[in-house]
Amino acid sequence: MAETDFDVSGNGRPVRRGDRGSGVVDLRRVGVHPDFWYPVTRSRKVRRGQVIGAAFAGERIALYRGRSGAVHALEDRCAHRQVPLSMGVVEGETLRCCYHAWAYRGDGRISQIPYLATGDARPPRGVRGYPVREAYGLVFVFPGDPQKAAVTPLPELPAFGSPAYRTMTFSRTVRCHYSFMHENLLDMNHQFLHRGVVGRLHPELLEYRTGERSVEARYLFTHAGGKRNRGAGLLAGEGLGGGDSADLMTIRTDYPYQTLDLLPENAERPAFRLWTAYVPEDAEQRRCRAYGLLMIEKPGIPGALHLAWPLIRRFTERVFAEDRMAVEAEQRAWDEQGEDRNHEVFALILDVREVLRANGVPL
Template sequence: MENEFRQTSEHPVCAEHTDLRRIRTNPDFWYPVAWSRELRREKAIDVRFAGRHIVVVRPKSGEPYALDGLCPHRQVLLGKGDVHGDAISCIAHGLRYDRDGQCVSSDVSAEAQCLHLTTWACREKGGLIFVFMGEQSLADKIPLPDFPRVKDRRYRTRRFGQVVNCHYSFMHENLMDMNHQVLHSRLVGKMKPRFLGMDHGDGFVEARYTFVRTGGKQPLSEALIYGQRRRDGRDFAYRDVMTIRTQYPYQTLRIETQGIEEPVMELWISYVPQDRDELTNRVFGLLSIKRLKVPFLLDLAWPILVAFTERVFFEDREIVELEQAAWKDLGGDHNQEVFPVINQLRDLLRRCGQRPDGVGKAAS
């Protein structure tokens, strides 16, 4: 018997597909790279996209801008530099660059005027700073994502996120796969999901679920979202519908209650690759919850909700990082998916992303 587990795996990875965990993020979309509150006036911040350093600068006046994050002179991180007026200066020699990426420090050295930095389209919306890392001529044609609840006073929005050590595809799968409620049973009690159906098209996959409580008490945080404490699970089983949608490259989750026009909860989330191999991602999430009839009740209960969502997020993170670790250990993807909607989602991510060799679209 051989110890070469990789070759003798009982479930070889299908040869005709590129391994999903090697599919790269399609850069022809707007991606969040920082929260607005992270970048003060006349400051700069270093962010990463798929291994590339980007410096985002908020000048003394006007909109933020984004440049390549390494000084072309000696490759020192520009995010460490100072902002004076409109220009960012490198910490090492003080070489200054304007928002067009042009070095404007001919006083330091005549040769410095040859130095130039790549510029990247940059926008700010809803408390997030976005960059466009793809073909720059497309930037104006591709719309920024929309999250109407963020500005709606009838909702309160929580901004959350952190770096998770896995490929972004695990994140999409995890959120869309509501069959993993067992994972959160200590937090939410026993919930049985019922799959209501799915929908898919050119750039999206959508799954709809409802739930029935089969045991355990409804947690307070859940009651807060639904606006009422429900005493008997059976009574209103299947009254709520949860819709999860990956509209490439973003993901949303919406909970609607029968008889109420607007969702009681809406989540918008984006996963931004950090390293070159895209095996870590930074999460930017906007979780909007509808305010209750009693004024300020949601605000009072806010800390409970924050703690609840943090714990759910923590449990999910453990799982996706275990999945990623097993992928590395086994040398590839051995997923044997049992939920058809997840296979649809996997096809979507493969189709919309880029093959690792960068030759073309992943599935073309």
Template sequence: MNQTDPAGSGLSRNQGRPAPEDGPDLRRVGAHPDFWYPVALSRKVRRGRAVAAVFAGERIALFRTRGGIVHALEDRCAHRQVPLSMGVVEGETLRCCYHAWAYRGDGRISQIPYLSKGDRRPPRGVRGYPVREAYGLVFVFPGDPEKAAVTELPDLLAYGSPHYRTMTFSRTVRCHYSFMHENLLDMNHQFLHRGVVGTLHPELLGYTTTPRSVEARYLFTHAGGKRNRGAGLLAAEGLGGKDSADVMTIRTEYPYQTLDLVPEGADHPAFRLWAAYVPEDAEQRTCHAYGLLMIEKPKVAAALHLAWPLIRRFTERVFAEDRTAVEAEQRAWDEQGEDRNHEVFPLILDVRSVLRGNGVPLGAGTPACGPGASGGCAPVAAGLPPAYGGTGVEFPAADGS
């Protein structure tokens, strides 16, 4: 574990100045598929309906059966490649809209209506993805399906707690997911939000780094300027508190990110944010940001209900400003064809190293240094999607019943 000095200079022990970065261009490193990624809001996948989703260029069809179970299939019919997300849910199966081939939740073909039971059938159906629902989101496991059972979903204790109320965000951002991690972790960009939060002074108290995570602690003080009312309400200033210094803890624990804000004198967060940045296209230059903002309820519960629209407008405005910045960074990368950033903040150099080390080089067959790798890099499973250099997936045999 790497730990910063207690003086808060931001320089790591045994590190007098930022070291040059090693390894591939971070913007050419893909998100490792061996994790659970949200791909839709649960409420968008209605009973008896199919919807389209995507992960890193892989088109996925989600459908909720009559019994209320959500399944995830490769979004193409094995017959003519028409998207299954255009299909019709019948009971516990999904039927293609074109020639009415029917699929079970695991991707096996359950019926080809114009063939008799003894006729020859295709040897394969389509790929089925492990899928789980939690926190109002639909998660899929796009990597090695054998690892899904032993890979945990993120543990969000505040979600569903009677002491917190959750605000959900779902937005597409036209940038590589790594820009989002860097943006949230580097609180020195508060000048960007000066019209919303006034003048904020962030002081880095210290940070720790492990092979899979970076956690930073900042002390925030309001140094002047007009502060958006929603900002004060979110920090409990307007819900019975007062203007004070706040301690913010931000953590990238691959592949997710969290933020906790604890007001001065409090022993628990006024709010907690969990976020995931899910790549959409095969080159991973666009991602979908899912966020769960869990806000502590005040003693008078109605106060939060009244403040909710103001908090929503404030957070949407901050997110819009951040999105403008990170999309500009992505455009610069697209124009230059490489990462020409001159990063000087050791904290961000560390998170870049974590993202690079846990990701998968796009178009390659092995992760840079994936989770569980020891003494080198573990090979990517043969079943990974072709975008990662895998050999494809063996689909289950068709079922003629």
């Protein structure tokens, strides 16, 4: 890629020097591109006839579900006195501000000002309305150019809703720039962090490919000993008895989302498939909401996955907590130093940084 500096090793192969000092833009100062569909809450949190607040990169959004069951997304401020519309009242398909009862349609246009009289000042047109769609148990909004919403697809998740899989949903705030999350999931060399949960895992990078909007890596995972959490084995499809295997893991950043598939040895389909999105909440994008859909293959024994569900949940929560600890520590270092002082040596991560830079927007 054009922005990456190279040295040449003794065998003539190009070797990246890393980000620092190479003259490239600090990735932590690059924002996510708004012209994509981003989840901002779980569907079940937006109940019929109610309104809640959400956020995307410093933009406050009011979400409400009308009488028809459709969800609407509006800029979270009344055009009158700037009181948050998330404090308002839903009436049919309209949202009424709690202060002076100005009523808004689902597109953000004002439909009624109860006390407006002839001779009064001309009222504003309304507030911004966001394109909104529901899928996979999540509410997605399109914060970019609304003209592009209709031609921009939602992510495709064939395993979601499949009779062969059951989905576990996650939604957690992480106090870091979204790029740290992409790097964490893609770089499986950090398994030492999880040694108390998964034992000693040996990840071997088999290959990876980079495109304009994507980076895909394939790892071979082998268990090299140590105590392994029961939930880890259940998630990997090893059953209650456990057992070591060589698993093939494929991880892909397909901007702005990420996926991870784990295919156990001799299996025909993944034991689980993970889809994630990291949605910045604040304007500086140093805090994001991580949404995850973990689609777990159902075993042949009826009810076995239901019994294993709590163990798998605890295992995944513990792994995520350890990852969150690490990436938030990275963000704190960036905050204290005022710049990215990472000395990255892994070519895969240098490539995903270039993809995130190239597809993002300046903050």
